[in-house]
Amino acid sequence: MRVVTISATYGTAGSQIGPAAAERLGVPFIDRAIPSAVAEELGCTLEEALAHDDRAEHGIGRLFSGAMRLPTVTFGGVDMYVPGAMPLAPEEFVSRTERVLKETARLQGGVFLGRAGALVLGDHPGALHVRLDAPLTRRVRQTATLGQLSEREARQIIEDNDRARSAYVRHFYRTDPADARLYHLVIDSTTIPVATCVELIVMASEARD
Incomplete structure (x- = not known):
């Protein structure tokens, strides 16, 4: 089964390229389904899973990067955002996310966006690992144009996202x-x-086949 991981910096069209590549390869595009599956495994809410997800708007990477401040509870010296009454350690979410990625890759293949896929699935036979990246100035210009934003606004969004996703990994x-x-x-x-x-x-x- 075909397996492709895509690591995409903000403003490089990962959310367009990923689904299109998956359709061409005849495999699922795996992105939003991951936090849902993790939430089901852990018996927590989707909101809790998203709070710890790499790709989510309020994911845990932003807490580690200091890009935003949310209500927190401290566990083992780590401040973590906990929307529900039953907090869970970030490491547990990451561990379950890895399990979901590996099982999905084994059972059905797919194009996986984000969540350190190149590391989690680094040993998966035949997997292709892709990085989408570009200089900041070009990503700012593209984000500003597509989102009808000022370049200053686009730059802030990109820098926050870059910092958060890098912090997660x-x-x-x-x-x-x-x-x-x-x-x-x-x-x-x-x-x-x-x-x-x-x-x-x-x-x-x-060609990896």
């Missing part, structure tokens, strides 16, 4: 997500059209 995996050695393919999707990026990923995935 650095905290739980002690690794820099921008390290090119983690990936088979690194693409600047601000200069290469989305359709071409999809084609490159599909060709590379098929």
Whole structure:
């Protein structure tokens, strides 16, 4: 079964490229289904799972990066956002997220966006690991244009997201997500059209077979 992980900095069209690549490869696009599956496994609310998710708007990476402040409870010296009455340690959510990724990859394959997929599925046979990245100035310009924002607003959104996603990977995996050695393919999707990026990923995935 085809498995592709995509690590995408904000403003590189990961949410467009991922689903399109999955459709071309005939496998599911795995993103929003992950926190739902983790919540079901842990018996907690979806809101709690999202609070600890790498890709969520209020995910735990933002707490570690200091990009935002939310109501917290302290566990083992770590301040964590807890929307419900029964808090759970962040490590438990990350552990269950890893389990969901591995089982989904084994049972049905898929294109996995975010959540340190290149590290979690690094040993999965035949998996392709992709990084979408580009210089900040081009990502700012693209985000401002698509979101009808000022470049100042776009820059703030990108910097907050970059800091949060990097904090998640650095905290739980002690690794820099921008390290090119983690990936088979690194693409600047601000200069290469989305359709071409999809084609490159599909060709590379098929070549991994």
